[in-house]
Amino acid sequence: xxxxxxxxxxxxxxxxxxxxxxxxxxxxxxxxxxxxxxxxxxxxxxxxxxxxxxxxxxxxxxxxxxxxxx
Amino acid sequence: xxxxxxxxxxxxxxxxxxxxxxxxxxxxxxxxxxxxxxxxxxxxxxxxxxxxxxxxxxxxxxxxxxxxxxxxxxxxxxxxxxxxxxxxxxxxxxxxxxxxxxxxxxxxxxxxxxxxxxxxxxxxxxxxxxxxxxxxxxxxxxxxxxxxxxxxxxxxxxxxxxxxxxxxxxxxxxxxxxxxxxxxxxxxxxxxxxxxxxxxxxxxxxxxxxxxxxxxxxxxxxxxxxxxxxxxxxxxxxxxxxxx
Amino acid sequence: xxxxxxxxxxxxxxxxxxxxxxxxxxxxxxxxxxxxxxxxxxxxxxxxxxxxxxxxxxxxxxxxxxxxxxxxxxxxxxxxxxxxxxxxxxxxxxxxxxxxxxxxxxxxxxxxxxxxxxxxxxxxxxxxxxxxxxxxxxxxxxxxxxxxxxxxxxxxxxxxxxxxxxxxxxxxxxxxxxxxxxxxxxxxxxxxxxxxxxxxxxxxxxxxxxxxxxxxxxxxxxxxxxxxxxxxxxxxxxxxxxxxxxxxxxxxxxxxxxxxxxxxxxxxxxxxxxxxxxxxxxxxxxxxxxxxxxxxxxxxxxxxxxxxxxxxxxxxxxxxxxxxxxxxxxxxxxxxxxxxxxxxxxxxxxxxxxxxxxxxxxxxxxxxxxxxxxxxxxxxxxxxxxxxxxxxxxxxxxxxxxxxxxxxxxxxxxxxxxxxxxxxxxxxxxxxxxxxxxxxxxxxxxxxxxxxxxxxxxxxxxxxxxxxxxxxxxxxxxxxxxxxxxxxxxxxxxxxxxxxxxxxxxxxxxxxxxxxxxxxxxxxxxxxxxxxxxxxxxxxxxxxxxxxxxxxxxxxxxxxxxxxxxxxxxxxxxxxxxxxx
Numbered sequence: 001x002x003x004x005x006x007x008x009x010x011x012x013x014x015x016x017x018x019x020x021x022x023x024x025x026x027x028x029x030x031x032x033x034x035x036x037x038x039x040x041x042x043x044x045x046x047x048x049x050x051x052x053x054x055x056x057x058x059x060x061x062x063x064x065x066x067x068x069x070x
Numbered sequence: 071x072x073x074x075x076x077x078x079x080x081x082x083x084x085x086x087x088x089x090x091x092x093x094x095x096x097x098x099x100x101x102x103x104x105x106x107x108x109x110x111x112x113x114x115x116x117x118x119x120x121x122x123x124x125x126x127x128x129x130x131x132x133x134x135x136x137x138x139x140x141x142x143x144x145x146x147x148x149x150x151x152x153x154x155x156x157x158x159x160x161x162x163x164x165x166x167x168x169x170x171x172x173x174x175x176x177x178x179x180x181x182x183x184x185x186x187x188x189x190x191x192x193x194x195x196x197x198x199x200x201x202x203x204x205x206x207x208x209x210x211x212x213x214x215x216x217x218x219x220x221x222x223x224x225x226x227x228x229x230x231x232x233x234x235x236x237x238x239x240x241x242x243x244x245x246x247x248x249x250x251x252x253x254x255x256x257x258x259x260x261x262x263x264x265x266x267x268x269x270x271x272x273x274x275x276x277x278x279x280x281x282x283x284x285x286x287x288x289x290x291x292x293x294x295x296x297x298x299x300x301x302x303x304x305x306x307x308x309x310x311x312x313x314x
Numbered sequence: 315x316x317x318x319x320x321x322x323x324x325x326x327x328x329x330x331x332x333x334x335x336x337x338x339x340x341x342x343x344x345x346x347x348x349x350x351x352x353x354x355x356x357x358x359x360x361x362x363x364x365x366x367x368x369x370x371x372x373x374x375x376x377x378x379x380x381x382x383x384x385x386x387x388x389x390x391x392x393x394x395x396x397x398x399x400x401x402x403x404x405x406x407x408x409x410x411x412x413x414x415x416x417x418x419x420x421x422x423x424x425x426x427x428x429x430x431x432x433x434x435x436x437x438x439x440x441x442x443x444x445x446x447x448x449x450x451x452x453x454x455x456x457x458x459x460x461x462x463x464x465x466x467x468x469x470x471x472x473x474x475x476x477x478x479x480x481x482x483x484x485x486x487x488x489x490x491x492x493x494x495x496x497x498x499x500x501x502x503x504x505x506x507x508x509x510x511x512x513x514x515x516x517x518x519x520x521x522x523x524x525x526x527x528x529x530x531x532x533x534x535x536x537x538x539x540x541x542x543x544x545x546x547x548x549x550x551x552x553x554x555x556x557x558x559x560x561x562x563x564x565x566x567x568x569x570x571x572x573x574x575x576x577x578x579x580x581x582x583x584x585x586x587x588x589x590x591x592x593x594x595x596x597x598x599x600x601x602x603x604x605x606x607x608x609x610x611x612x613x614x615x616x617x618x619x620x621x622x623x624x625x626x627x628x629x630x631x632x633x634x635x636x637x638x639x640x641x642x643x644x645x646x647x648x649x650x651x652x653x654x655x656x657x658x659x660x661x662x663x664x665x666x667x668x669x670x671x672x673x674x675x676x677x678x679x680x681x682x683x684x685x686x687x688x689x690x691x692x693x694x695x696x697x698x699x700x701x702x703x704x705x706x707x708x709x710x711x712x713x714x715x716x717x718x719x720x721x722x723x724x725x726x727x728x729x730x731x732x733x734x735x736x737x738x739x740x741x742x743x744x745x746x747x748x749x750x751x752x753x754x755x756x757x758x759x760x761x762x763x764x765x766x767x768x769x770x771x772x773x774x775x776x777x778x779x780x781x782x783x784x785x786x787x788x789x790x791x792x793x794x795x796x797x798x799x800x801x802x803x804x805x806x807x808x809x810x811x812x813x814x815x816x817x818x819x820x821x822x823x824x825x826x827x828x829x830x831x832x833x834x835x836x837x838x839x840x841x842x843x844x845x846x847x848x849x850x851x852x853x854x855x856x857x858x859x860x861x862x863x864x865x866x867x868x869x870x871x872x873x874x875x876x877x878x879x880x881x882x883x884x885x886x887x888x889x890x891x892x893x894x895x
Contacts, residue, residue, distance in 0.1 A: 002575070017401075017402045017405075017489065017490065018401070018402045018405045018473070019401070020400075020401040020402075020405070020406040020407065020410075020539070020541065020542035021541045021542050022401075022490075022511055022542075022823050022826060025512075035823065036823055038775065039541065039823075039827075041534075041536075041538075041539050041540075041541040041542075041575075041577055042539075042575055042576055042577040042578055042579075043410070043411075043539035043577050043578065044577075044578040044582075044585075045405055045410055045539075048470075048471060049405070049471065049473075057578070059573045059575070059576035059578070059579050060573060060575065060576075061536065061574075061575035065536040065574045065575045066536070066673070066779065066782040066783055066786050066787075067535075067536055067537070067569060067574045067671050067672055067673040067674075067676075067786065068605070068608075068671070068672025068673030068676065068786055068787055068788040068791070068792065
């Protein structure tokens with residue numbers, strides 16, 4: 001599921017800015033929303049930049065992953 | 071020989087009341103299935119903060135002048151509980167924005183200072199109400215601890231205390247509902263009900279409305295319950311439980 | 315995947331008593347197979363998006379270590395600088411994951427500079443460019459000292475430190491902006507165009523010189539945080555005529571078998587710390603041994619008694635050489651020299667917790683080995699006014715291998731600083747700034763917004779997945795043979811000719827994906843063509859049909875350029891030959 005949920009968001013926008021793959025946006029309620037979890041590369045930058053530890057991330061990905069072998 | 075119901079002591083009363091108010095958060099967190107993903111410190115921190123918040127309406131219930139309470143309860147003991155819990159609440163709730171940042175000291179992410187600055191400079195309604203609640207709460211705590219130093223007469227101070235408490239409740243509720251990370255529709259409803267009940271008690275005390283005042287009860291004044299106790303008034307257990 | 319399937323099946327069984335299963339089944343159906351071609355219903359009005367223009371002396375594209383230093387040093391020269399980044403300054407591409415930075419301490423190093431350069435050159439099968447290796451050693455300490463002074467080593471997140479220095483130098487920073495076009499006029503680069511990810515405003519930058527610090531590129535692989543690196547810089551430079559080098563090399567980074575996408579789980583031991591400086595230590599990592607073993611014997615399965623298995627893997631003769639099967643070990647040093655080339659443990663990834671799976675680095679080349687072909691040590695590309703630095707520059711500091719810990723970050727800093735200063739000097743000498751013609755602006759705007767305006771077409775996500783399926787498998791990109799490469803190329807050409815022109819987007823996010831997909835298709839074509847051309851095995855390029863290195867014919871780099879009819883041309887540049895311009 002990649003980036004799983006955001007709870008306790010204060011709407012500072014740090015995660016939106018720091019996501020390299022543009023997964024998040026600030027929604028109408030002024031809080032960050034997970035818009036395109038398919039793009040999440042599980043890099044945890046959003047979590048590291050979040051001032052209030054609002055983000056939880058799952059090690060699995062929501063879409064099938066193509067790898068060389070496995 | 072009819073069994074006389076055991077008398078509810080102030081301590082018993084307080085423990086039960088606190089269990090009702092503080093028991094909810096634990097229940098919610100268990101229902102909601104927390105402890106998933108975040109580290110143990112943050113989960114425990116959340117639990118403590120939620121407990122603290124849930125005890126806030128409790129403070130409106132077990133303040134000494136609340137005439138919902140069984141009349142035999144010893145007012146000064148109750149006052150002491152009110153004060154101890156109040157102190158604890160103020161300390162916990164005032165420190166929670168800082169405690170939240172504590173893990174950042176040990177993680178290689180942004181520093182606690184950066185996180186704090188980002189936090190307070192975010193123009194989100196929930197953040198603003200949080201800052202206001204923090205200031206109100208700090209004032210509430212300060213004026214309570216240093217009441218003796220203030221040039222205020224007791225009943226003026228009591229009114230001030232009440233108003234501040236009421237404002238903390240409103241602002242705090244806004245903050246909790248907008249930013250609380252464990253907020254679900256059910257918890258929203260319960261928190262609003264808690265707050266309404268607290269506000270109800272406040273308003274009732276304020277306008278001196280006693281919906282089911284018993285004849286023979288004395289007008290509100292300091293220590294009336296003690297006096298009643300001295301007069302040998304024995305409230306029935308049933309009644310006590312109902313009001314509980 | 316399998317657990318997903320299972321849960322669907324369970325849901326189906328449970329659904330026998332309810333209608334819930336119907337819903338979940340149809341939902342998983344749409345999620346799994348996004349329609350190949352479909353109608354486009356844009357959520358925004360592309361014609362309403364406004365255009366903004368900027369003018370500057372030096373435009374730096376990319377917000378990593380190279381871009382940061384380019385901007386700093388260009389501004390220090392007195393030039394007006396604008397820096398754009400697709401993500402956040404210091405927090406996109408590979409920059410946030412770089413933890414070690416190499417510095418050559420002349421006084422303390424065990425290895426003399428000459429020996430070190432030689433060791434790298436030998437270990438990399440002469441694919442390294444000793445001039446750039448020397449440049450790295452000479453400048454690395456100064457850059458590390460700069461960074462020390464600026465507090466870079468105090469935090470594992472670099473954004474704040476970078477921002478502070480750029481702000482001090484009044485460098486305008488445009489974050490979350492994707493540059494899609496470089497603009498050329500009369501043989502010179504005169505600017506760039508792109509769009510912002512938040513509001514979709516089209517931006518044009520007219521600049522006297524441009525520094526590309528856009529990093530390398532991969533195919534959005536799982537398990538490595540490089541999904542924003544799609545070779546944008548090199549591809550847009552190629553489109554205006556720059557030469558691109560090093561596309562046949564491959565990074566062999568592995569992921570975790572049990573959770574291939576789990577970047578953090580794979581790397582966190584390394585990532586959850588502050589950056590640090592490291593000295594010379596030539597170590598050959600990232601060779602193709604494991605890829606070959608898996609190709610021969612199958613994937614390592616969880617649950618097998620793999621302790622023994624790992625031992626076997628380690629017993630493969632290996633090295634920076636071609637390949638285990640050839641048995642060649644060219645990195646041996648002479649008896650008198652210190653044996654400085656170490657061979658890294660082969661099987662398990664250094665920081666991994668679990669069995670490895672392949673393809674985490676799919677499509678990347680080893681650091682600094684692919685990118686714009688330089689014509690001088692300033693990082694000047696074959697197009698006047700266009701510079702490149704860091705992973706965007708094919709400087710071959712350590713050749714087509716990962717040989718020196720921390721060299722990539724250090725090279726980005728060193729080359730960024732040099733390219734930035736050179737670009738600023740040229741810009742300041744040049745009096746006029748050629749304006750971007752209105753016609754060019756209209757064309758570029760049209761090209762940028764085209765995916766939003768198409769009525770029907772292919773979703774970029776689907777095209778990307780198809781491309782990944784073609785290019786990522788072990789038997790295409792790593793264990794190469796002509797027939798498979800040709801077959802893959804045929805697929806990629808199909809995507810290029812019939813899918814790329816029909817990419818659609820419904821919003822700005824998908825617009826970005828569409829442009830990235832186009833870049834990845836072009837990059838895939840380059841990788842395949844260069845791989846077909848190099849009929850030998852060397853470093854991280856292994857051909858089953860040509861398993862030995864052929865120093866007589868292939869002591870050369872392969873450069874890719876655009877021919878007059880717009881197709882891909884390839885040329886070879888001997889290791890000791892000056893580059894063609």
